[in-house]
Structure formats: structure tokens, C-alpha cells
Amino acid sequence: MTQAPPVNVTVTGAAGQIGYALLFRIASGQLLGQDKPVRLRLLEIPQAVKAAEGVALELEDCAFPLLAGTDIFDDPKKAFEGTNIALLVGARPRTKGMERGDLLEANGGIFKPQGEAINAGAADDVKVLVVGNPANTNALIAQANAPDVPAERFTAMTRLDHNRALAQLATKLAVPVSDIKKMTIWGNHSATQYPDIFHAEVKGENAAAAVNDQTWLAEEFIPRVAKRGAEIIEVRGASSAASAASAAIDHVHDWVNGTPEGDWVSMAVPSDGSYGVPAGLISSFPVTTTGGRYEIVQGLDLDDFSRDRIDASVKELADERDAVRKLGLI
Numbered sequence: 001m002t003q004a005p006p007v008n009v010t011v012t013g014a015a016g017q018i019g020y021a022l023l024f025r026i027a028s029g030q031l032l033g034q035d036k037p038v039r040l041r042l043l044e045i046p047q048a049v050k051a052a053e054g055v056a057l058e059l060e061d062c063a064f065p066l067l068a069g070t071d072i073f074d075d076p077k078k079a080f081e082g083t084n085i086a087l088l089v090g091a092r093p094r095t096k097g098m099e100r101g102d103l104l105e106a107n108g109g110i111f112k113p114q115g116e117a118i119n120a121g122a123a124d125d126v127k128v129l130v131v132g133n134p135a136n137t138n139a140l141i142a143q144a145n146a147p148d149v150p151a152e153r154f155t156a157m158t159r160l161d162h163n164r165a166l167a168q169l170a171t172k173l174a175v176p177v178s179d180i181k182k183m184t185i186w187g188n189h190s191a192t193q194y195p196d197i198f199h200a201e202v203k204g205e206n207a208a209a210a211v212n213d214q215t216w217l218a219e220e221f222i223p224r225v226a227k228r229g230a231e232i233i234e235v236r237g238a239s240s241a242a243s244a245a246s247a248a249i250d251h252v253h254d255w256v257n258g259t260p261e262g263d264w265v266s267m268a269v270p271s272d273g274s275y276g277v278p279a280g281l282i283s284s285f286p287v288t289t290t291g292g293r294y295e296i297v298q299g300l301d302l303d304d305f306s307r308d309r310i311d312a313s314v315k316e317l318a319d320e321r322d323a324v325r326k327l328g329l330i
């Protein structure tokens with residue numbers, strides 16, 4: 001039997017913490033599936049190329065049957081040539097006391113040239129996931145600089161928030177995470193995000209009704225999920241890496257392979273105006289995926305509690321967009 005041609009997967013920041021937790025899972029087939037060979041294209045800044053070469057040696061030593069090769073670049077134009085899946089991880093992480101938005105200027109400059117490089121050389125079917133913070137607005141910058149690529153191919157990661165919310169709710173209800181469906185993260189990957197359990201289901205029952213504890217929801221669950229990144233930085237002394245890599249695998253896996261019947265996932269995607277989110281903002285929504293395409297779940301009722309929180313997070317996204325516009329990045 002002849003093998004399918006390899007899928008080109010570009011990973012930026014390949015020598016970083018997330019990169020180290022991500023590359024081996026991609027090469028082992030967990031990103032795309034056990035029938036899909038991959039060719040890795042790693043992008044790093046010149047000072048970190050040697051470390052990326054070390055990671056490539058270790059990848060070689062794993063003898064992954066699906067890994068067709070690893071190439072290392074310090075030039076985005078080359079790294080994104082022919083890429084089918086682009087994982088934009090490389091950026092400066094925040095440290096204690098910073099908000100993700102504080103990274104806008106530092107990291108914004110990275111995503112403009114990378115958007116241009118994707119525009120110039122990526123494959124026609126390219127799918128982009130931005131992980132580097134502030135992820136939603138970095139995705140907007142990359143997208144704005146890639147006018148020939150369909151806008152909907154640019155997404156940002158809120159799957160880690162989604163997974164955190166699943167885990168917190170499962171612990172509260174003392175059920176396995178697999179019993180929970182239809183979790184939603186709305187808005188920005190920031191402390192204003194809104195993890196919504198009003199449409200989630202636990203073994204078919206409404207999750208908010210199963211919890212039946214508004215104080216826990218408003219004062220524990222929502223802030224815990226929204227500020228979990230800061231909690232990890234406080235406790236681990238560095239920002240989430242393995243859990244972020246795992247969420248990136250989940251995001252792309254489900255985008256490519258589809259969501260199961262009766263469930264959905266959270267992805268930050270360009271708004272089409274759904275739920276009153278201004279068109280074009282890259283905001284987190286509940287989405288289903290099939291055939292490599294996602295669709296925003298329609299028709300969910302939002303009460304005032306949910307509406308106010310979504311509006312606040314979307315306002316923050318609009319402010320970030322205005323800030324990068326002023327910086328000339330979009």
C-alpha cells in the first residue's frame with residue numbers, strides 16, 4: 001500500500017517550552033491521525049536554531065513511522081513554504097504580574113511578517129492556529145497581513161480554557177470529563193473570557209441545573225478558569241506548556257477530523273456577526289467541525305448574566321484591535 005504524501009506542519013517557537021511538548025505528539029500521529037505522515041518545518045529565531053536542531057535530533061531518535069522529515073529555518077518565508085498546518089507558538093510568554101495584553105507590542109511585531117510569509121508561500125488549504133499570546137489579536141494581525149488566504153483559516157486557541165473548564169466542572173460534579181458535552185468559552189483568551197456552562201450537558205442533563213450553585217459559578221468556576229494561566233505561572237514558575245501543547249493538538253485534530261455528534265468545541269475564529277460579536281473580531285465561539293471546516297453553533301439563548309460577560313470580553317478584543325491598528329500592525 002502506498003502512503004499518503006506527508007502533510008507539511010510548520011511550528012514556530014519550536015525550541016520553546018510548548019514546542020518541546022508539542023512536536024513529539026505531532027510526529028507520533030496525534031495531531032492529524034495515524035494514517036497521515038507529517039513533515040515538520042520548524043521556525044526559530046537565529047539564537048535558538050541550535051536548540052531546535054537538538055530537538056530535531058531527538059525527534060529522529062524516536063523513529064516515528066509517520067515522521068517524513070524535519071527542517072529548521074530562521075526565515076519565516078522559507079518556514080511557511082508549502083505549509084498545510086501552521087502552528088504559531090513562538091512569542092514571548094508573560095511572567096508574574098503581567099496580563100496577556102501587555103505582550104501586544106512585543107509579540108505583535110512577530111505576527112505581521114509571519115502573516116505575510118503565509119500569504120506568500122503556504123499551501124492553498126493552509127489552516128492556521130495561533131497559540132502565542134495575546135493569541136486572538138495575534139491571529140488578527142497574521143490574518144490582516146495575509147489577504148490572499150481565506151480569512152476563516154486563521155484561528156486562535158481557547159481550547160486550553162475549554163479543557164480547563166471541563167476539568168473544573170467534572171471535579172465539582174464528581175463525574176468523568178467524558179460525561180460532559182457542549183462546554184463553551186466565549187470571547188478573548190484572557191481574564192475576561194466567559195466559560196459558559198448554561199448550554200453544557202452532563203449525561204444529557206443541563207450542567208448549570210446539575211450544579212445548581214450560582215455562587216460557585218460566579219465566584220469560583222468562572223474566575224478559576226479565566227485566571228488559570230496566572231495560577232499555573234504562580235505555582236509552576238513558568239506558563240502552561242504541556243497542557244497548552246495538548247490543547248493545540250486537540251484544536252487542530254478536531255478541526256481536521258471533525259467533532260463528534262452531540263458535542264462541540266471552543267475555537268477563537270473570525271466572527272461573522274453571530275451573537276452580536278462584531279464581524280471580523282477573532283473571538284471564541286462554540287463550533288462544530290466537519291470535512292475540515294468549522295461552523296459556529298447557532299441559536300443558543302443567552303441570558304443577561306452571559307450576555308454581559310460576553311460583551312465585556314468582546315469589548316476587550318475590540319480595544320486590542322484598535323491598539324494594533326494604531327501600531328500599524330493591521
Ligand SMILES: NC(=O)C1=CN([C@@H]2O[C@H](COP(=O)(O)OP(=O)(O)OC[C@H]3O[C@@H](n4cnc5c(N)ncnc54)[C@H](O)[C@@H]3O)[C@@H](O)[C@H]2O)C=CC1
Nearest residue numbers: 013015016017018044048090091093131132133157160244
Ligand atoms: N493560547 C493559549 O492558551 C496559550 C498560549 N501561550 C503562549 O504561547 C507562547 C509560547 O509559550 P512558551 O513555549 O512557553 O514560550 P518559550 O519562551 O518557552 O518559547 C517561545 C519560543 O519562541 C521563539 N520565538 C520568539 N520569537 C520568534 C519568532 N519571531 N519566530 C519564531 N520563534 C520565535 C523563542 O526563541 C522561544 O524558543 C507564549 O506567547 C505564551 O504566552 C501559552 C500557554 C497557553
Ligand SMILES: O=C([O-])CC(=O)C(=O)O
Nearest residue numbers: 094133228229230239240
Ligand atoms: O497565562 C499565560 O500567560 C499562558 C496562557 O495563555 C495560559 O496558560 O492560558
